[in-house]
Amino acid sequence: MIDNVQPNELYRLNEAIRYTMDTMRRLAPQLGGSYETTRGLGMGGQTSDAMLDQIRDRIVESVRTRVGEGLRERIGYALRERLGEALREHLGEALRTMLTQGGSFGGGGQWAIESVRTRVADAVREQVIESLRERIGEHLRDHVIDAVRERLGDELRGMIAQGLLGTQIVGPQAEALALTLRERLLEGVRERIVERAREHIVEALRAQLGELLQERLGETLRTAFAQVQQYGGANPEWAVTALRERVADEVRERVAEGVRERITESVRHAIGGAIREKLMHMLRERLPETLRTVMMTQHFGGQQQGQFGGGQQLGGFGGQQFGMPQFGGGQFGGGQQFGGGQFGGGQQFGGGQPFGGQQFGGGQQQGGVDAERIVSTVRDRIGSGMRERVVEAVRDRFSQAMRERIGEAVRRAIMSSPVAQQLGPEAERLVETIRERVGEAIRERVGESIPDRIVETVRDRIGDVVRVAVSEAGVRPSMGPAPFGTQSPTTWQPQL
Amino acid sequence: MQASTVELMRDHVRAIYRSLTGADLPEPPPATGAPVPTFGELSLRFQELESLARHIPDIAERVPPFSFLPPLDAFGNDREIVVEVGVPGVERDDVQVVLEGETLVIQGSRDVAALVNGQTYYRAEIPRGPFRRTIALPRATLGEPRVEVERGLIRVRLARPPKVATARA
Numbered sequence: 001m002i003d004n005v006q007p008n009e010l011y012r013l014n015e016a017i018r019y020t021m022d023t024m025r026r027l028a029p030q031l032g033g034s035y036e037t038t039r040g041l042g043m044g045g046q047t048s049d050a051m052l053d054q055i056r057d058r059i060v061e062s063v064r065t066r067v068g069e070g071l072r073e074r075i076g077y078a079l080r081e082r083l084g085e086a087l088r089e090h091l092g093e094a095l096r097t098m099l100t101q102g103g104s105f106g107g108g109g110q111w112a113i114e115s116v117r118t119r120v121a122d123a124v125r126e127q128v129i130e131s132l133r134e135r136i137g138e139h140l141r142d143h144v145i146d147a148v149r150e151r152l153g154d155e156l157r158g159m160i161a162q163g164l165l166g167t168q169i170v171g172p173q174a175e176a177l178a179l180t181l182r183e184r185l186l187e188g189v190r191e192r193i194v195e196r197a198r199e200h201i202v203e204a205l206r207a208q209l210g211e212l213l214q215e216r217l218g219e220t221l222r223t224a225f226a227q228v229q230q231y232g233g234a235n236p237e238w239a240v241t242a243l244r245e246r247v248a249d250e251v252r253e254r255v256a257e258g259v260r261e262r263i264t265e266s267v268r269h270a271i272g273g274a275i276r277e278k279l280m281h282m283l284r285e286r287l288p289e290t291l292r293t294v295m296m297t298q299h300f301g302g303q304q305q306g307q308f309g310g311g312q313q314l315g316g317f318g319g320q321q322f323g324m325p326q327f328g329g330g331q332f333g334g335g336q337q338f339g340g341g342q343f344g345g346g347q348q349f350g351g352g353q354p355f356g357g358q359q360f361g362g363g364q365q366q367g368g369v370d371a372e373r374i375v376s377t378v379r380d381r382i383g384s385g386m387r388e389r390v391v392e393a394v395r396d397r398f399s400q401a402m403r404e405r406i407g408e409a410v411r412r413a414i415m416s417s418p419v420a421q422q423l424g425p426e427a428e429r430l431v432e433t434i435r436e437r438v439g440e441a442i443r444e445r446v447g448e449s450i451p452d453r454i455v456e457t458v459r460d461r462i463g464d465v466v467r468v469a470v471s472e473a474g475v476r477p478s479m480g481p482a483p484f485g486t487q488s489p490t491t492w493q494p495q496l
Numbered sequence: 497m498q499a500s501t502v503e504l505m506r507d508h509v510r511a512i513y514r515s516l517t518g519a520d521l522p523e524p525p526p527a528t529g530a531p532v533p534t535f536g537e538l539s540l541r542f543q544e545l546e547s548l549a550r551h552i553p554d555i556a557e558r559v560p561p562f563s564f565l566p567p568l569d570a571f572g573n574d575r576e577i578v579v580e581v582g583v584p585g586v587e588r589d590d591v592q593v594v595l596e597g598e599t600l601v602i603q604g605s606r607d608v609a610a611l612v613n614g615q616t617y618y619r620a621e622i623p624r625g626p627f628r629r630t631i632a633l634p635r636a637t638l639g640e641p642r643v644e645v646e647r648g649l650i651r652v653r654l655a656r657p658p659k660v661a662t663a664r665a
Binding site for chain 2: 016
């Protein structure tokens with residue numbers, strides 16, 4: 001049989017394979033790999049840069065909208081409180097130093113105001129920023145990733161539906177592919193996106209706070225100095241206390257209001273700068289790699305999955321030593337028995353589906369669309385770290401509220417008692433100390449007392465919700481080989 | 497058979513190349529007299545290329561796998577066993593049916609030439625290339641198989657030996 005093949009035909013086949021293999025390696029160096037470098041993500045390079053830009057911009061816009069509004073509410077109260085605390089702390093010292101060193105409210109007033117304003121504004125700004133940094137991070141962790149996840153999922157679904165990812169998977173499997181791609185893409189970049197966004201927002205907030213503090217402090221100090229000079233110049237300590245309280249309250253309110261007005265726009269701007277580059281990298285570089293990995297390891301159906309059948313389809317070449325190519329025969333021919341073992345082995349992958357190249361996608365997809373696996377993955381991912389976050393959130397909010405209320409009660413009690421007279425300026429410090437210590441104690445106790453079972457209940461509930469959602473999306477539980485998507489136009493049935 | 501298989505393999509390589517580059521595979525330079533790989537060696541290299549191609553969605557989508565496993569029905573009655581294999585677009589001459597004892601082998605190929613004749617495929621899902629099904633028959637048969645190809649079905653009829661009437665005691 002070999003005799004009837006001309007050497008020239010073998011030579012031509014050899015050259016064709018060699019040339020094609022070289023071309024494939026050149027164009028797709030990692031595997032046959034980054035095909036997108038020459039052809040775009042999908043068929044014929046339809047996924048152009050412009051399209052990726054549009055997708056990126058839609059994700060950015062979604063994040064901006066959600067984060068901007070939310071952050072204003074989230075940090076609004078804390079910002080006001082931290083501003084008040086920091087202003088009192090730094091104003092007292094600055095004013096006292098200035099007064100005790102002989103500054104006057106007369107001719108030296110302007111110089112004094114400038115000195116206090118600059119020194120206090122910088123210190124307050126840094127203290128407030130530091131105290132809000134974690135809170136901003138928490139908010140971003142909650143909202144930026146949620147917004148990216150949601151929008152990215154939609155975009156991936158759209159890309160799959162339009163065939164832009166080089167696949168025509170539809171239905172539940174497309175949903176599963178979108179879900180898997182989304183989570184893989186977010187893995188590893190989650191914290192970097194949050195970190196980058198936080199730093200951009202912190203910088204924006206720092207600039208805004210600095211400007212507002214300088215401005216409001218200057219105005220308020222000038223007015224307050226004039227009044228103190230008129231009524232309290234003879235008693236420097238009284239002047240310090242009165243000035244501090246008044247300036248702190250007034251500046252706090254005005255700066256907090258100013259930040260509230262401007263922060264949404266600042267955050268929108270900062271978010272765009274922060275995540276635009278990351279998203280572009282994700283879409284241009286990581287999406288093709290991730291898609292390839294997922295398609296290879298998760299075995300989503302579709303024509304791409306022909307490769308999983310490769311061994312079987314080509315295994316028959318080994319049969320040529322008998323003088324005749326046995327295409328596919330290595331798996332399905334030979335001693336297999338009609339109605340018996342031949343359908344238990346290789347046929348499991350083929351099922352009753354019409355053509356060999358596709359049937360493997362059907363069989364393999366059980367690995368990719370296992371409903372319970374999706375449920376447990378989502379639940380575990382949300383659940384991991386949730387306990388700490390629940391505890392932290394409850395601690396922060398509860399202890400903050402309690403600190404304020406207890407602080408006020410303590411302040412009223414001390415200030416209205418004769419002790420305040422004896423302590424003089426120290427009374428305020430005492431109030432602050434008690435308030436801080438009570439706040440810390442509450443925070444610790446609240447953290448200890450949050451029962452694990454609440455967290456477990458929430459975690460289980462997440463599992464239930466995801467399970468229902470997965471079920472409604474039509475994702476099947478793992479049930480072995482079955483037809484799937486467009487590649488299986490007939491209903492799968494067991495073979496004879 | 498083998499000569500046509502070599503041609504099918506080369507057509508398949510051309511289809512992969514076209515899908516990869518959008519252009520036709522150039523003709524090779526004239527042979528220099530250097531040793532030519534054996535068919536077995538070429539089969540392994542071909543298999544490697546095919547495996548790589550399956551890992552690139554853009555190619556996998558537009559070039560169906562080389563060789564395929566068509567679906568099969570088998571049924572019968574007292575007089576005959578009928579085996580039907582679904583292969584769209586084949587002619588009778590493309591099919592070989594061999595009865596080896598009680599094992600029936602149905603094989604052939606679906607032409608891939610259209611894949612590379614200057615056409616650009618956007619989707620290529622209908623299987624092409626060689627196919628083969630082998631089944632062990634559940635009953636003994638008599639005579640040569642009769643083969644028909646009609647509307648995408650290869651139908652093989654195998655007569656069963658008549659029942660021998662047993663004499664009553």
